[in-house]
Amino acid sequence: MTGTSDTPGAPDAPGPSGTERAGRRARTDRAERAGRTDRQVRAVRIGPRSAAALGIVSAVGVAAFGWPLLADSASGLAHSGDAPWLFAALLPLLLAVAVAAVADTGLDAKAVAMLGVLAAAGAALRPLGAGTAGLEPMFFLMVLSGRVLGPGFGFVLGAVSMFASALLTGGVGPWLPFQMLSMGWVAMGAGLLPGPHSLRGRRELALLAAYGAVASVLYGVVMNLQGWPFISGLASGISHVPGDPLEVKLAKFTAYVLATSLGWDLPRALLTVVLTLTVGGTVLRALRRATRRAAFGAPAAFTGAPFARSEGGNAES
Secondary structure, eight states, X not given: OOSOOOSTTOTTOOOOOHHHHHHXXXXXXXXXXXXXXXXXXXXXXXXXXXXXXXXXXXXXXXXXXXXXXXXXXXXXXXXXXXXXXXXXXXXXXXXXXXXXXXXXXXXXXXXXXXXXXXXXXXHHHHHHHTTSTTOOTXXXXXXXXXXXXXXXXXXXXXXXXXXXXXXXXXXXXXXXHHHHHHHHHHHHHHHTSSOXXXXXXXXXXXXHHHHHHHHHHHHHHHHHHHHGGGGTTTOTTTSOOTXXXXXXXXXXXXXXXXXXXXXXXXXXXXHHHHHHHHXXXXXXXXXXXXXXXXXXTOOOOOOOHHHHHHHHHHHHX
């Protein structure tokens, strides 16, 4: 007799060794990680109400930025010096409504914790280059975070990060709501880029670097639209004149951008590209690892199995 039995389920039937079990667990873990990595994590779900709030605040934001170009000479808005201040007062209220709507539809405790960490990191990065040739390293973090965590989280992160950095640097003023909205658009746009579930590696980094460069320049351009009407009368060749035709306004605004901010916008774009291509892969992996461990959207299950077993044992005894 050999001491083993051919009967299935016999106590002494040989089972898989520890090495085999460890190998199976490792293969299962790798498969699960690969499956999770192929999907973009949506830390904040955009429902109908939050989508409507984002659409409204974006539409008002476009009007707030573009009214100097869009208002013709016959409109009362074109001749009003109160328009920039009106939009500066209106945008914070709409931003608050949009952020509250997004948070109410899907910002759980884990997403709030992630938002706090990334907003603090972005606020800390901004002063490192602010005022030095436009070098702002926070842009690459906003782009990568929006890519990993989705457009809803990206919009909230961009707005909150810019608000926190303004409090940190003392940059609070009528321009702040415009900065918050613009940075929200930058991070939200990164979450809407193509291939969120399949594009990885160098191609993804190249896509994010190109987007970061364009977004960095466009951020400066739209912020120039916000400040352009305030310099009326300072320089006739580039100042905003409400009664000018659209083509004259465009020519003056182009000259204004070239004379005032392009020297800051291009270094910002270059720094964003360099940081994305050099450390972007590491940051993306860290963000995706953190979001996998956070398990956003996973329902909480309280099975109470140990208690149930103990109760069952007491009931049977």
